[in-house]
Amino acid sequence: MERIPILKMGRFLLVTIQVDLYDRLALTLEEDLVQMVYDTGASGVLIDISALSIVDSFMGRIIGNIAGMSSIMDAETVVVGMQPAVAITLIELGLPLAGVHTALNVERGMALLESRMSARPDDTSDADDD
Amino acid sequence: MERIPILKMGRFLLVTIQVDLYDRLALTLEEDLVQMVYDTGASGVLIDISALSIVDSFMGRIIGNIAGMSSIMDAETVVVGMQPAVAITLIELGLPLAGVHTALNVERGMALLESRMSARPDDTSDADDD
Numbered sequence: 416m417e418r419i420p421i422l423k424m425g426r427f428l429l430v431t432i433q434v435d436l437y438d439r440l441a442l443t444l445e446e447d448l449v450q451m452v453y454d455t456g457a458s459g460v461l462i463d464i465s466a467l468s469i470v471d472s473f474m475g476r477i478i479g480n481i482a483g484m485s486s487i488m489d490a491e492t493v494v495v496g497m498q499p500a501v502a503i504t505l506i507e508l509g510l511p512l513a514g515v516h517t518a519l520n521v522e523r524g525m526a527l528l529e530s531r532m533s534a535r536p537d538d539t540s541d542a543d544d545d
Numbered sequence: 546m547e548r549i550p551i552l553k554m555g556r557f558l559l560v561t562i563q564v565d566l567y568d569r570l571a572l573t574l575e576e577d578l579v580q581m582v583y584d585t586g587a588s589g590v591l592i593d594i595s596a597l598s599i600v601d602s603f604m605g606r607i608i609g610n611i612a613g614m615s616s617i618m619d620a621e622t623v624v625v626g627m628q629p630a631v632a633i634t635l636i637e638l639g640l641p642l643a644g645v646h647t648a649l650n651v652e653r654g655m656a657l658l659e660s661r662m663s664a665r666p667d668d669t670s671d672a673d674d675d
Contacts, residue, residue, distance in 0.1 A: 417598075418596070419563065419596070420561060420563065420593065420595045420596045420626065422559075422561070422593060422595075422626075422650075422651045423650065423651065423652060424554070424651060424652065424655075425652070429552075429559075429651075431550060431552070431561045431563070433549065433550065433561070433563045433564065434563065434564060463550065463552060465550045465552075466548070466549070466550045468547075496550065496552075520552075520553065521552045521553065521554055521559075522553060522554065522555070525554075
C-alpha cells in the first residue's frame with residue numbers, strides 16, 4: 416500500500432483510513448491531502464476512522480496535524496465514525512483533538528460541514544449558495 | 546483488519562477497497578454489503594478501487610459477485626477509480642465485469658447513479674427518505 420486514496424465529493428474531500436498509518440504513509444497522506452485541498456479548493460475534509468479499533472499517540476497526532484494543515488488551507492476537518500474505544504483512548508492519551516470537529520458518521524459529518532459553510536460570512540466557494 | 550467499512554451517503558453506499566481482499570475479508574464484505582443494502586434501502590453501491598494497482602482473478606470475481614448480489618437486491622453497482630493497468634488486467638483475465646457500471650471517479654459514479662435512479666419508472670426510495 417503506497418498511499419491512501421482521497422475522494423472528492425462535491426466541495427468536500429473524503430479519506431477513509433483502514434490501515435495503520437506508518438511513518439511514510441502518514442506523511443504521504445498529509446502531503447496528498449494538502450495538495451488536493453489546494454488543487455480542488457475543497458472547503459471541508461472528512462476523515463473516516465470507523466475501521467480503526469485502536470489508535471496510538473502517533474495516529475492521534477497525525478489526525479491533529481491533518482486538521483491543522485487543512486485549517487490553514489481554509490478547509491475544515493471532521494473526523495467521523497470514531498469507535499467508542501478510540502474516543503476513550505484519545506482522551507486517556509491526552510489527545511482531545513483540539514480544533515477537530517467530530518460526527519457520528521459520514522452523513523452527519525457532511526451535514527455539519529454544510530451547515531458551517533452556509534454560516535460563513537463570506538462564501539467564496541459557491542457563488543449561488545445564498 | 547477485520548472488515549472493510551461501508552459508508553452510507555444519502556441513497557448510496559460507498560466502499561473503498563484499499564487492501565488486498567483475502568478470502569474471509571471478501572466474504573465479510575459481501576455479507577456486510579448485502580445486509581446494509583437491506584437495512585438502508587440503498588439504491589446504489591459505489592466501489593472505489595483507486596487504491597488498487599493490481600487485481601487478480603479472485604478480486605475480479607469478488608467485484609462481480611458484489612455487483613450481482615446488489616443487483617438482485619435492487620441496487621446498482623458502479624466501480625469507480627479503476628487504474629488503467631487494472632482495466633488491462635481484467636480484460637486479459639477474461640473478466641469484463643459484466644453487469645457492472647464503471648466511472649472514472651466517485652463524483653461521476655454518483656452522477657451516473659443519480660441519472661439512472663431518475664430514469665427509473667417507479668422510484669420508491671424517495672417516499673420515506675426525508
